[in-house]
Amino acid sequence: MSVPFSAASRFYEAVYEQKPYLMEARAVDTLIRESAPAASTILDVGCGTGRHAAHLAAMGYRLHGIDMSEAMVAVAAQKSGSTGNPSFSVANALDFRFPGQFDVVMALFHVASYLKDVGELTRFAANARASLRDGGLLLFDFWYGPAVLCQGASARKRTLSLEDARIVRRAEPVHRPSDRAVVVNYTFEIDEADGTRHIAREVHRMRYFDLQEVGTALASAGMTLVKAFSFPDGSPVSEGTWGAAVLARKGPEPDPRT
Numbered sequence: 001m002s003v004p005f006s007a008a009s010r011f012y013e014a015v016y017e018q019k020p021y022l023m024e025a026r027a028v029d030t031l032i033r034e035s036a037p038a039a040s041t042i043l044d045v046g047c048g049t050g051r052h053a054a055h056l057a058a059m060g061y062r063l064h065g066i067d068m069s070e071a072m073v074a075v076a077a078q079k080s081g082s083t084g085n086p087s088f089s090v091a092n093a094l095d096f097r098f099p100g101q102f103d104v105v106m107a108l109f110h111v112a113s114y115l116k117d118v119g120e121l122t123r124f125a126a127n128a129r130a131s132l133r134d135g136g137l138l139l140f141d142f143w144y145g146p147a148v149l150c151q152g153a154s155a156r157k158r159t160l161s162l163e164d165a166r167i168v169r170r171a172e173p174v175h176r177p178s179d180r181a182v183v184v185n186y187t188f189e190i191d192e193a194d195g196t197r198h199i200a201r202e203v204h205r206m207r208y209f210d211l212q213e214v215g216t217a218l219a220s221a222g223m224t225l226v227k228a229f230s231f232p233d234g235s236p237v238s239e240g241t242w243g244a245a246v247l248a249r250k251g252p253e254p255d256p257r258t
């Protein structure tokens with residue numbers, strides 16, 4: 001059983017070919033202009049193959065992307081070449097430190113739901129706070145609990161044709177209500193162009209959060225909630241919102257006694 005994205009990094013961009021990264025990057029730009037118009041530097045946590053980062057760099061921001069998956073960072077770095085913007089490195093959302101270096105920290109496309117619980121979400125938000133300049137912004141999205149409970153996660157099958165392989169990707173979710181998580185078991189049947197076939201498996205544990213939990217994590221980390229909304233369209237969060245997002249601003253140092 002391999003770790004998330006060790007196998008999938010090879011065809012991640014083919015799976016999400018239709019995802020509107022440019023539109024999402026524009027939505028990020030709009031949020032930044034509204035709430036921190038002088039911002040120019042962004043840390044992209046869980047950057048994956050760096051597609052938001054590339055669009056935001058093209059818009060004039062300076063980007064650094066981190067991801068715990070060496071395989072994803074390798075794809076991102078290879079794509080960005082020697083431009084230096086965006087740049088990428090391997091780091092975990094639970095451990096990163098860039099003291100006061102960024103105007104914005106973002107984590108998009110459900111990176112936060114790879115965190116185990118409210119404690120880990122708080123650690124991530126505290127690391128983000130430490131990496132932000134005064135007045136800096138934190139933006140992240142997550143599986144929204146009421147939507148997951150209302151809609152339920154369903155099994156899916158996709159067939160992908162790459163230049164060098166044909167891949168059948170199956171996603172089989174198992175709801176674990178006591179953990180407030182959905183464990184998604186992925187199976188990839190890979191038929192290589194040279195005729196060989198192999199099977200890879202990944203387990204992605206997705207923790208869903210409600211707004212109260214996210215608010216608790218932000219407050220404990222010294223971040224002040226600005227707004228919660230559906231990402232990227234900005235509409236109010238509802239049971240129809242699988243991916244909810246929050247925007248928060250660096251607040252006063254939290255009191256360790258509370």
Ligand SMILES: C[S@@+](CC[C@H](N)C(=O)[O-])C[C@H]1O[C@@H](n2cnc3c(N)ncnc32)[C@H](O)[C@@H]1O
Pocket residue numbers: 004005045046047048049050051052066067068069072091092093094107108109110111114115
């Ligand atoms: C669904 S992908 C999203 C990637 C990218 N943000 C995008 O929009 O395409 C989730 C990413 O989060 C990364 N990730 C999950 N848990 C992480 C953690 N604790 N620290 C850093 N990266 C993490 C995974 O390796 C993966 O690249």
